[in-house]
Amino acid sequence: MEMDETSLFEKVKLPIAEFNSNALASLVKNQEGGIKGPGFPFSYLASVLQFVSEDTKRTVKENILCNFFRSLLELSPNDIAASVNLASNRLPKDSSVNSSNEGGLGGGTISKAVREAAGCAPDRLRQLYRETGDLGDAAQALLHGQRRLLAAKKSLSIQEVYTAIREINKEKGIGCEERKRKRIVKMLRICRGCEPRFLTRCLLAHVRTGATFTSVLDALAAAAAVLEHPGLNGTKLKFQIKGYQEATREVHAAFADPGAVIAALIAGGGPSALRSHCQMRVGTPVRPMLAKPCSGVEDMIQKMKGKVFSCEYKYDGQRCQIHISEETETSSMFSRHLDIMTGKYPD
Known part of the structure; x- marks a missing residue:
C-alpha cells in the first residue's frame, strides 16, 4: 500500500x-x-x-x-x-x-x-x-x-x-x-x-x-544560505538569507541567464562567488529596465550620486538589445523578452 x-x-x-x-x-x-x-x-x-x-x-x-x-x-x-x-x-x-x-x-x-x-x-x-x-x-x-x-x-x-x-x-x-x-x-x-x-x-x-520566477529564485537563494550556514538561526540567519537573495536578484538583473544563476547557487560559495560567476558579458542579455530598480527619480539620482551617467528618451516601437563582440566579430540581438532575434534583421 x-x-x-x-x-x-x-x-x-x-x-x-x-x-x-x-x-x-x-x-x-x-x-x-x-x-x-x-x-x-x-x-x-x-x-x-x-x-x-x-x-x-x-x-x-x-x-x-x-x-x-x-x-x-x-x-x-x-x-x-x-x-x-x-x-x-x-x-x-x-x-x-x-x-x-x-x-x-x-x-x-x-x-x-x-x-x-x-x-x-x-x-x-x-x-x-x-x-x-x-x-x-x-x-x-x-x-x-x-x-x-x-x-x-x-x-x-x-x-x-x-x-x-x-x-x-x-x-x-x-x-x-x-x-x-x-x-x-x-x-x-x-x-x-x-x-x-x-x-x-x-x-x-x-x-x-x-x-513568480523571482520569488522562486528567492526561495532557492534562501535554501542555499541555510545550507551554507548550518549553525545559524534567528536574526543572524535572516541576515544571511537577505544577503543571498539580494545578490541573486542583482546578478540575474544584469546577467539574464537563469541556468547559470541557478548553477552558481547550487555550486555554493555565497554571494561573492555568485557575483564572480555571473558577471555581465557580451552575448548574454541584461534584463531591460531592471538592472537597478529605483523607486523614483530622486532615488535614481541618489544612487548615481558622484557618478557620470546618461539618460535617454523612451520611444514607441520594437525594443531591441544589441550585443557586439569585437573579439569574435559577431553580433546578437535580443527582444524585450530576451528572445534571440538576430536572424530577423540580417542587414
Missing part, C-alpha cells in the same frame, strides 16, 4: 529550523512505487505547489519553497533547474541559455489528452471546466483516485516530466499533435495524488500558485 504522500510531504511546511530534508528523503525513497535511483518523484513537486497555492502569505510560500529546495540541494541537485522552471511557468524551447520563456501547450491538445486518459465524454470535461474555471482542477476531478492503468508501481519523476514537456513543446511536422497527445495521455495515466492537476498546469505553463 502506498503511503499518504500529502501527509508525508507536509513536512515542508515546518519552520526552517525544524525541517529535516534527509529524513524526508529517506521516507520518499522507501515508498512503494518510489523513484529508483537519483531524483525525486514529481508528486513531491506537485504537493509543494499545492501547499504554496493554498496559502496567501508570501513568507509562508517562500518558507515552503525554501525547504523544498533545501532537500533538492542536499540530495538531488539535478532536479533543481527543472523544478525552478516548472514552478515558475518557464518552459525552455531548446538548450540555449536565452530560451527560457513563458509559454505552454494549447488547451485543445491537453483537453483531448485528459478526456482520453479519463475515458470521459467531451461534455463531462466541459462541465467540470465551467464549474472549476481551471483545466488542471477539471483533470484532477476526473483522474484523482482513478485506478492507475499503466505500470502500477511506476511513478513520474521531476526530470521525466520536465524533459517530456520540453520535447512535447518542440514537436513539429505531420502528426505532431497526435504524438503530443499520446505522450500526455501516457503521463496522465501514471499520475496519482494531486499530480493530474499540476501536470496539466505545467503543460499549460500556468501553475497558479502565486509564485
